[in-house]
Amino acid sequence: MSDHDCTIRELVGTTAAVPAGELDPVLTDPDTGQRLHPQRASAPESVETAVATAWAAHAGGVWSDLPRGERAAALRRLHTELASRTEELARADSLDTGVPRATTAALIGAVAQLLDLGATQIEDGFEHTEQLSSAGACDQWRLPWGPAAVFIPWNAPSHLAIVKTSYALVAGCPVIVKPSEWAPHFSGVFADAVRAALPPGVVQIVHGDRTVGEAIVGDERIAAVSYTGGVAGGMAVAEACGRLLKPVDLELSGNNPVVVLPGEEPKAVVEQVVTAMLTLNGQYCIGPRRLIVPEAEVEDYLAALGPVLDAVRIGRTTDPDAQLGPLSHEPHRRRIDDQLAEFAARGCEVRRYGRLPDASGHFVAPAVVLTDPAPELREEIFGPVLQVRTYRELDDAITTANDHPYGLGGYVFGTDREAARAVGRRLRAGLVRLNSAYGPPDADPVASMWGVSGLGELGTWQGPAFFTGARFVG
Numbered sequence: 001m002s003d004h005d006c007t008i009r010e011l012v013g014t015t016a017a018v019p020a021g022e023l024d025p026v027l028t029d030p031d032t033g034q035r036l037h038p039q040r041a042s043a044p045e046s047v048e049t050a051v052a053t054a055w056a057a058h059a060g061g062v063w064s065d066l067p068r069g070e071r072a073a074a075l076r077r078l079h080t081e082l083a084s085r086t087e088e089l090a091r092a093d094s095l096d097t098g099v100p101r102a103t104t105a106a107l108i109g110a111v112a113q114l115l116d117l118g119a120t121q122i123e124d125g126f127e128h129t130e131q132l133s134s135a136g137a138c139d140q141w142r143l144p145w146g147p148a149a150v151f152i153p154w155n156a157p158s159h160l161a162i163v164k165t166s167y168a169l170v171a172g173c174p175v176i177v178k179p180s181e182w183a184p185h186f187s188g189v190f191a192d193a194v195r196a197a198l199p200p201g202v203v204q205i206v207h208g209d210r211t212v213g214e215a216i217v218g219d220e221r222i223a224a225v226s227y228t229g230g231v232a233g234g235m236a237v238a239e240a241c242g243r244l245l246k247p248v249d250l251e252l253s254g255n256n257p258v259v260v261l262p263g264e265e266p267k268a269v270v271e272q273v274v275t276a277m278l279t280l281n282g283q284y285c286i287g288p289r290r291l292i293v294p295e296a297e298v299e300d301y302l303a304a305l306g307p308v309l310d311a312v313r314i315g316r317t318t319d320p321d322a323q324l325g326p327l328s329h330e331p332h333r334r335r336i337d338d339q340l341a342e343f344a345a346r347g348c349e350v351r352r353y354g355r356l357p358d359a360s361g362h363f364v365a366p367a368v369v370l371t372d373p374a375p376e377l378r379e380e381i382f383g384p385v386l387q388v389r390t391y392r393e394l395d396d397a398i399t400t401a402n403d404h405p406y407g408l409g410g411y412v413f414g415t416d417r418e419a420a421r422a423v424g425r426r427l428r429a430g431l432v433r434l435n436s437a438y439g440p441p442d443a444d445p446v447a448s449m450w451g452v453s454g455l456g457e458l459g460t461w462q463g464p465a466f467f468t469g470a471r472f473v474g
Helices: 044-059 068-083 086-097 101-111 114-123 157-171 187-197 210-217 231-243 266-277 295-310 330-345 394-401 417-426 462-466
Strands: 010-012 015-017 021-028 035-041 128-133 136-144 148-151 175-178 203-205 224-228 248-251 257-260 290-294 349-352 367-370 385-391 409-413 431-434 468-473
Touching (some): 010 044, 044 210, 068 114, 068 157, 101 157, 148 157, 148 210, 175 210, 187 203, 224 231, 231 248, 266 295, 295 367, 330 367
Parallel strands (some): 148 175, 175 203, 224 248, 257 290, 257 409
Antiparallel strands (some): 010 015
């Protein structure tokens, strides 16, 4: 093991400590492959104390009964505390995900501003509106379900911990944060910020594998669950919540299609697609996975992809110029290699690009796979890999785009925006971008998770709304 300074902390009540338990898998440095330390797990008594503390905070109104101004001020304090720790959080996230530090820092800095938006939502009376009826005044409330459990994936740990915590706090819920056992290092810094900004017991952190997750989700005192992760884990969470009729929000995987209309400029399309493809080292739930182009134009797109991907700078997380870092952990890198090998065994050409650094970390070269010979392989490849499919008629392209069980995201490229919009309407996905990697900055989308991509909706208002129930008095 290395002499790495472990920053994993559980936060139970007011006490932050290294979790007592160890799991078999060992965390490694993605840049070097060096072994760091075993994954950690909170003891059963710590999990029980955290749940009991969250329930007591809810029942006693420790958070939800505070005046709006005090809750809004606390969210702004949390923003300030997290912003002052951006570099520490970025360092931790890069260690866990392999994403270059410049990217993790920018992402954390941007998403922390969501807490200011949340403070404004509280001040604006998110939870209450008054209606006038013929009988007099009536009240429409959105009230917190109760203690909420939020499960954080390994690909964007600080980012999603901030997002989910913000939403739950706006709603008035005490929160238990459960990081992925593969990406726990942000938790110590996050715990310090929470303790400096919020009342005790309002936000807590526990660690562990499925055993800890099952204990939290199955506890009747946990009133709502928000989970981001893989399909298998999401289905297990949904099943457990279903037995208790407990509200559950799931954002899972997506094998997101990119439909390109005939006659587009390949270089312009490729520029946008590769930008999105490399986001978070390809470990981006809503990133493009399958490029679907006219059969007569496929060689033009392959010719455009080659130089762009060959020029991608692959480097360590500390390289300020790196466009693509190592993958999060070695089992994940091996999984992608196995998926590519399966495509090759089915007769698909696999093209790799770029130059790997002289390092023993979890690096993988960007790849393009010509997948027409194996349409039955429909599982997402969660990395810097782009599958290329062809079509002759536009209806065939839409059939190909929808020929998978997922429904998270999609992309359409077409100079004729109305034609592109019409195609986007037919894709089975919650968020469909037109002619862009990320969409217009002034748009305010609301998107559902379709198929096995999950349950619930994404949106700045939908996040807090999930953690509340409606009550009408009048």
